[in-house]
Amino acid sequence: MKKIIALLIILTLPGVALGAVKEQAPKASLAYHLKPALLEQPSAGSFMGGLDFGFKASYRLASSPAKTYRRSAFGSFDLQGLLTTDSNHNPRPITVSLGAGGAINLSGPKIAERGPRPGTEIIKQKGFYYGRASGSLDVGYETDQAGDNRNFIVGAKLGYVFTQPTSWYQDFIPSFVAAYDYVDIDKSQMQEQLGADDGDYQRGMVAASWKFRIGHYGRLPEYLTGLSLHFDLRFYHDFNRSAAIEDADKDQAHYFACSLNYTFKKALWGNTLTGIYLQFNDGRIPPATDDDTQVFLGVILWQGTIGR
Amino acid sequence: MRINCHAHIFNLQSVLTTRTVGTFINRLAEIKMPDFLLKILTEQLKALIDRVDDYTDEEVWMRGLIKKIKESGQFGAIKGALTDNDFLDLKIHGADLLEDLAIGKLEGFFNWLGEQLQDWDDDAHDVTIWDVVDFVRTGLQPSVRQVTQSLMEQLEPDSGVVALMMDITKDGSEEELFERQTANTSKMVLAYPGRIFPFFAVNPIREDHLGLMTTALEKRGFVGVKLYPSLGYAVDSQQMRKVYDYCVLNHVPITVHSTNKGFRFDGTSGDNADPEHWETILGKDEYHNLKVCFAHFGGDQAFVREEIPGGTWTAKVVDLMKRFPNVYADISYHTAAMGSAKKAERYLANLRKLVVNPKLSQRILFGTDFFLVRARLKEDSYWNYYEALLEDIFQPMATRNPVEFLGLPAEGAETSPSIINYVQFVYEHRDKIESLPTAWLLAEIKRIYGEETEIEVPGLGPEWNWSRDSHYRTWSFMVDGHIPPPDNSEERFAQAGLLAMRSMNYWNREFEYKEIWLQKLDDMAERFDSYLLANDIAPRAGYEDGSRRLALLKKAFDQRDLPLYKLAKTVEPIYRFDEEA
Numbered sequence: 001m002k003k004i005i006a007l008l009i010i011l012t013l014p015g016v017a018l019g020a021v022k023e024q025a026p027k028a029s030l031a032y033h034l035k036p037a038l039l040e041q042p043s044a045g046s047f048m049g050g051l052d053f054g055f056k057a058s059y060r061l062a063s064s065p066a067k068t069y070r071r072s073a074f075g076s077f078d079l080q081g082l083l084t085t086d087s088n089h090n091p092r093p094i095t096v097s098l099g100a101g102g103a104i105n106l107s108g109p110k111i112a113e114r115g116p117r118p119g120t121e122i123i124k125q126k127g128f129y130y131g132r133a134s135g136s137l138d139v140g141y142e143t144d145q146a147g148d149n150r151n152f153i154v155g156a157k158l159g160y161v162f163t164q165p166t167s168w169y170q171d172f173i174p175s176f177v178a179a180y181d182y183v184d185i186d187k188s189q190m191q192e193q194l195g196a197d198d199g200d201y202q203r204g205m206v207a208a209s210w211k212f213r214i215g216h217y218g219r220l221p222e223y224l225t226g227l228s229l230h231f232d233l234r235f236y237h238d239f240n241r242s243a244a245i246e247d248a249d250k251d252q253a254h255y256f257a258c259s260l261n262y263t264f265k266k267a268l269w270g271n272t273l274t275g276i277y278l279q280f281n282d283g284r285i286p287p288a289t290d291d292d293t294q295v296f297l298g299v300i301l302w303q304g305t306i307g308r
Numbered sequence: 309m310r311i312n313c314h315a316h317i318f319n320l321q322s323v324l325t326t327r328t329v330g331t332f333i334n335r336l337a338e339i340k341m342p343d344f345l346l347k348i349l350t351e352q353l354k355a356l357i358d359r360v361d362d363y364t365d366e367e368v369w370m371r372g373l374i375k376k377i378k379e380s381g382q383f384g385a386i387k388g389a390l391t392d393n394d395f396l397d398l399k400i401h402g403a404d405l406l407e408d409l410a411i412g413k414l415e416g417f418f419n420w421l422g423e424q425l426q427d428w429d430d431d432a433h434d435v436t437i438w439d440v441v442d443f444v445r446t447g448l449q450p451s452v453r454q455v456t457q458s459l460m461e462q463l464e465p466d467s468g469v470v471a472l473m474m475d476i477t478k479d480g481s482e483e484e485l486f487e488r489q490t491a492n493t494s495k496m497v498l499a500y501p502g503r504i505f506p507f508f509a510v511n512p513i514r515e516d517h518l519g520l521m522t523t524a525l526e527k528r529g530f531v532g533v534k535l536y537p538s539l540g541y542a543v544d545s546q547q548m549r550k551v552y553d554y555c556v557l558n559h560v561p562i563t564v565h566s567t568n569k570g571f572r573f574d575g576t577s578g579d580n581a582d583p584e585h586w587e588t589i590l591g592k593d594e595y596h597n598l599k600v601c602f603a604h605f606g607g608d609q610a611f612v613r614e615e616i617p618g619g620t621w622t623a624k625v626v627d628l629m630k631r632f633p634n635v636y637a638d639i640s641y642h643t644a645a646m647g648s649a650k651k652a653e654r655y656l657a658n659l660r661k662l663v664v665n666p667k668l669s670q671r672i673l674f675g676t677d678f679f680l681v682r683a684r685l686k687e688d689s690y691w692n693y694y695e696a697l698l699e700d701i702f703q704p705m706a707t708r709n710p711v712e713f714l715g716l717p718a719e720g721a722e723t724s725p726s727i728i729n730y731v732q733f734v735y736e737h738r739d740k741i742e743s744l745p746t747a748w749l750l751a752e753i754k755r756i757y758g759e760e761t762e763i764e765v766p767g768l769g770p771e772w773n774w775s776r777d778s779h780y781r782t783w784s785f786m787v788d789g790h791i792p793p794p795d796n797s798e799e800r801f802a803q804a805g806l807l808a809m810r811s812m813n814y815w816n817r818e819f820e821y822k823e824i825w826l827q828k829l830d831d832m833a834e835r836f837d838s839y840l841l842a843n844d845i846a847p848r849a850g851y852e853d854g855s856r857r858l859a860l861l862k863k864a865f866d867q868r869d870l871p872l873y874k875l876a877k878t879v880e881p882i883y884r885f886d887e888e889a
Contacts, residue, residue, distance in 0.1 A: 060855045067842040070834050105831060109839035112784055117739075118774035119801035121784055127839075129789070132831040161827045163814035164789035164835075175816075177823045209820035213813060216793055225792060226811065230819035259819050263810050267869070274810055274869060277818075300810075300818060303868045 031056045039084060039091070048089065054080035068108030075100045078140075087145035094143055097153070101136025131162040131173070141186075148189035155181035168217050176208035196244035207234040226264060230277075232257040236286055253291075257281035259298075267302050275300030309746065311468040311505075311710035312691075314563065314603055314640035314675025317456040317496060320447035322489035323476045324353075331476050331539070335571050335680075348376045349444070373441065443682040452492035453499065457770075459678050460500060462687040466746065470675070470714070471496065472534040472563060473509035476571060480514040490524060497529035499770050501734045502746030505714055507532035507563055512547040513540060521551065525560060529733040531714060531726045535564040537580030540573030544589055552589065556598045559724040561713055563638070566621060567604040583624040590632045601636035601673060601713060602628070608642035611658045612651040629668050636713050639694070639705070640675030643685070646693065656697055663701045673713060674706040717748055731756060735763075743769035772805030772873035777845075777885040779805070782876040785839045790814055791872075805873040809865060817868065833861035836879075845883045857882055 037050035059075040081094030110127030114120075136157045143150040161175040184200050191197060208231075215227035238251040245251050261277035268274075277300070282293045324332060333350050352373050449455045459469065473493055475486060496504045508524040510517050510533050524530040533555060537543050543564065555562055565581050583602055589595055605611070606621030616622050629635045645655035663669045676690045685693075695702050710716075715724020723731075731752045734745060744765045745753070754761050772779055783804060787796050790812045795804045809815055814832055817825050837857055841847075851857050864870060864878045 058855075067838040070838050072834075103827075103830065105834045105838070107835055107838070109835065109842040110784075110788065111843055114774070114777075114780045114784075119783075119797070121780075127788065129835070132827065132834070134827060134830075157823075159823065159827050161824060161831050163828050163831050165813055166789040175820070175824050175828065177821060177827070207821035207824060209816060209824055211813075211816045211819070213792060222794060225794070230816060232820050234821060257819070261819070263815075265807065265811055274808075275818075300868075 031058075037082065037084075039089075048085045050082050050084040050090070052082050054078075056080075070105040070107070071102065073100070073102040081145075083145060090145040093149075094145065095140055095153075096142075097138045097140025099136050099138035099140075101134060101157070103132060103134035103159075105132045106130035107132070129164045131160055131175075134159040148187065150186040150188075152184040152186060153181050154184075155179055165213070168213075171210065171212045174208040174210055176206065178207075179205045181205075190250070191242075191245070194244045194248055194250075196242040201241055202239040203237065204239070205234070205236050207232075209233070226262050228261050228263070230257075230259040230261060232259075232281075234283075234285060253284050253286050255281065255283040255285045263300075272302050273299060274302050309466050309468055309711075309748065310464065310706040311470065311674075311714070312463075312676050312678070312706075313470045313601065313673040313710050313713065314638045315459060315469045315471055315678040316474060316680060317452055317459060317469075317471045317493060317504075317678075318474055318489050319449050319452055319455050320444075322452065322485060322492070323474050331571050331573065344380050345377070345440070348373065348380060349440070352376060353444075439682065439685065443679060446679040446682055452489065452496065453776075455679060456496045456499065456504070459687060460503070463691075466503075468503045468505060468710070468746075469678075470532070470563070470710070471504050471506045473507060474534070474536065474571075475509035475511040475514065476539060477511055477513055478540075478573070480511075483514075486514070490520070490528065494524070494528040494530070495775070497730070497733065498737055498740050498775075499742045499773075501741050501743065502749030505532065505730075506530045507534040507561075509534045509536065510551055511536070511539060511541065512545065512551075517547075518550055518554070522554065525554075525558070525726060526729055527733065529730055531730050532561040532563060535562060536571065537585075538565060538570055538573065538578050540577045540580070542580055543585045549589075552595055552598055556595055558726055559597075559599070559715055560726045561599040561601065561636075561715070563601045563603050565604070566602040566625060566637075567607040567641075568621065569604075569607065581621075583621055583628055586628060590628065590635065596632070597634055599634045599636065599713065601638055603638050603675070604641055604677075605637040605639055605672075608639075608644040608655075611642065611655045612644045612648075613658075614654065616658055626662065626668070629671055630665075633667075636671040636673055636709075638673040638675035641677035641681050643681070645697070646685070652697060659698065660701065669701075669704065670709055670712060672705050673709050674702065717752055723752065727752075728756070735761075738763050740775060741765060742773045742775065768802070768805050768873050772802065772876070774801060776876070778880045778883070779873065779876045781840060781843065781845060781885065782872060782879065785836050786812065786872060786875075805876075806871050808869045808871050809875075810868045814865075815868070817866070829862040829865050830858070832865045833858045836861055836865075840879075840883050845885055848882060848884050851882045 032053075032055040034051065034053050037052045039048050039050050055078070057077045060072065076099045077097075078099065079094075079096045082090055082092040083094075084090040107129040108127050110123055111125040113122045113124065115122055134157075138153070138155050138157065140153045140155075141150070142153060157177065157179040159177045162170070162173045163175075165171050165173070181203050182200065183203055185191070210231040212229040212231075214229050215225040220227075232255070234255040236253040238245070241251040257279055258281070259277045259279040261275060263275045264273065277298045278295075279298060280293075280295050282291070284291050320332075333353060336349060336353070337346060355372070446455060446458060449458065456471075463469070471493060473489060477486070490508070493506045497506060506524075506529060508521050508530040510521050514520070521533060525533075533551065535543065542548070552562075554560065564586075566583050567581065568578050570578075570581075583606060586600065590598065590600070602625045606623070606625040610616045610620040610622035616626065625635075625637050629637060639659075642655070645652040659672075662672065674694065676687055678687050678690075681687075681690060698705070711718050712721070715721075715727045717723045717727070731749065734741060734749060735753055735757055741763065742765075744750075745763055750763065753763060770776070774780060783791075783801060787804070791804050791807060792811060792813055794800060795807055814828055816828070837854065847857060860878070860882060864875055870878075
């Protein structure tokens with residue numbers, strides 16, 4: 001019954017969304033990928049082959065023609081996952097979902113004209129920016145490759161991003177995504193092995209990030225302007241799980257990363273090295289099951305194309 | 309430095325109006341192509357003119373053309389005659405799905421169509437349909453700048469071009485259109501300083517032609533005068549004498565159309581281009597030093613005969629060259645020899661006979677007639693063809709002779725006053741130049757303005773330049789909270805072009821949850837799109853659908869190492885930037 005109600009919500013949402021924003025011609029877009037993968041198999045100390053696949057059909061239900069507070073509503077079908085040569089060690093589930101949502105860009109563009117000298121312009125109307133907010137409802141089904149753990153999912157997701165900091169204190173504004181899912185277990189080998197029987201449960205997730213452009217604070221030398229400090233915080237929590245699950249520490253996870261990054265304006269080493277960072281991270285990102293603490297030095301290599 | 313002494317960089321919007329379209333269509337009729345295609349092209353051009361105030365880009369026009377071809381009865385006949393109908397149906401079906409067809413696919417369609425027609429109609433063997441379509445497509449480029457770019461991309465970096473304006477007018481109206489063509493041609497001098505040599509189109513039908521010409525030559529970087537008598541005026545008249553007076557006094561070279569083909573005012577005006585009209589003019593003492601180049605050498609047909617026949621326009625040009633020391637001729641739009649070994653042999657033999665004459669050898673110029681010659685072949689193919697055919701006599705025609713014709717600095721010769729004006733124009737507008745001036749121009753600037761004179765050029769030249777609307781708009785959007793200091797300051801526009809997305813404030817892909825990053829890309833794409841729309845930068849045809857635009861912008865903002873100047877390049881085909889402003 002709950003599944004049927006969830007499905008009804010999804011099916012009626014497009015109508016609600018359409019009413020919320022002005023109509024324009026609906027448009028569909030398709031995106032898909034299929035790529036081979038090579039994965040480490042930690043327990044066996046070897047590697048296994050895989051096929052990463054994804055197919056997403058988005059349907060723009062409506063989009064406001066207004067240039068300020070631009071709004072959009074969309075429906076989507078999403079299928080993605082990973083198939084590996086050893087299904088028992090596949091870390092990612094296969095998911096199929098149907099969703100609908102909307103977004104509002106809390107901004108208005110400036111109106112400007114080119115000035116007489118390079119780098120100068122005549123502002124006729126100032127713009128404004130407060131970020132972009134979005135929300136969506138999804139219904140879907142997830143399974144591991146072997147089909148031993150399968151769930152029906154109904155969920156909601158909220159998002160907010162901020163990309164245009166014009167002063168140092170705006171770096172404190174986070175960008176985040178928060179999701180809340182209702183999980184109806186279809187089959188759970190994991191629960192069977194733990195001797196638990198939770199039935200339905202809920203799970204929540206919050207991910208937030210900050211970028212502090214510390215190279216621009218104060219009057220630092222120009223060569224330090226590529227310096228930035230990044231925080232990445234994620235928190236996963238299941239509600240109404242049995243004591244067995246909680247005792248096995250399978251009901252919650254957190255991840256925290258702090259990175260000091262330096263981005264090279266001009267790539268080094270024959271145009272190959274574009275960034276270097278020192279990262280401290282703690283916790284785990286599901287489906288990983290073990291917490292870990294790491295400190296490491298990372299490099300970011302050039303990802304552009306050759307030629308002007 | 310190799311110089312193409314005969315090219316055009318105007319776009320069709322600079323010359324086509326309801327009054328002038330007939331002239332253009334008559335010109336089109338000279339190109340060998342199946343009748344039904346000519347009819348369709350004509351209809352489509354007329355339809356284009358009906359919407360002259362609206363922008364119509366080349367893709368829309370080509371899509372319309374495909375649909376018309378598909379609907380034509382003759383095309384049905386071809387279809388019926390073919391056996392591989394499945395393949396044909398697939399191609400035809402494609403015409404219904406044109407929305408997503410890119411230029412490359414359209415080219416494929418026309419090439420395929422050309423192949424079918426070649427079997428069907430042998431008369432079309434010397435020109436493919438794609439040649440004709442691409443010729444009009446080049447002319448349909450939205451700006452003079454884009455036509456120029458398409459030419460310069462086919463040339464070697466140190467090659468120069470004489471850019472001949474065109475003034476197709478019936479009564480001297482369309483002043484605004486003509487002024488735009490003049491202004492935009494002038495701008496190309498600053499885009500490619502020392503490489504573009506514009507010739508101002510004088511047409512005495514236009515009342516103030518003398519004043520316009522003087523201003524263009526003295527203040528706008530023009531170095532010569534283009535005459536096109538077939539457009540409805542005589543070369544020997546009181547009005548024209550004033551033009552020659554000015555030109556001879558200031559050593560301004562003139563290029564005059566001299567073939568019985570080309571644009572015409574009416575049925576009889578083609579005779580105005582007959583070289584014999586110049587005998588009396590050049591015979592006068594005061595015009596002894598007037599530099600006149602007879603474009604197309606009177607036509608190419610005489611060159612592929614056993615001997616150049618007497619009485620032909622070519623023979624008359626040769627005669628003028630022998631009698632008057634400052635008469636030149638160019639070999640532009642000479643395609644008669646192509647495709648036939650025998651004709652090529654005769655062409656070469658006739659030209660060699662002229663070149664061995666010391667009176668003539670220094671006064672034959674190489675030219676292509678870009679982009680009008682595109683109706684037959686590509687610019688680089690034209691260069692390659694003649695370089696291979698003419699062997700040792702090619703180089704002087706493309707290097708030494710143009711230097712003398714234009715009055716460029718050379719050993720033992722004084723730089724001509726018109727070139728001095730050109731140097732002055734570049735120097736006075738040095739804050740607007742878009743690429744490094746050529747060596748000869750830099751040397752002249754230093755000679756005239758002092759050895760210590762420095763010309764500062766933005767690092768990326770035309771690829772990131774303040775005068776380009778797409779570049780300014782890209783910078784304008786990014787400078788508010790995306791380009792980090794100090795590159796967001798006024799004096800850092802040039803440096804900002806080299807900044808990659810990884811250096812922008814929004815970039816955080818490696819350090820955050822993927823879903824957050826994807827939403828940031830949505831945010832950037834939506835706001836850039838909104839910014840452009842709010843500033844009256846409309847989407848180009850085929851990109852009216854917002855989701856298509858946003859998908860392309862998201863992809864660009866997701867490229868870590870994409871520099872800002874390349875972001876501008878990415879959005880150029882999506883939006884209708886005002887490059888003519």
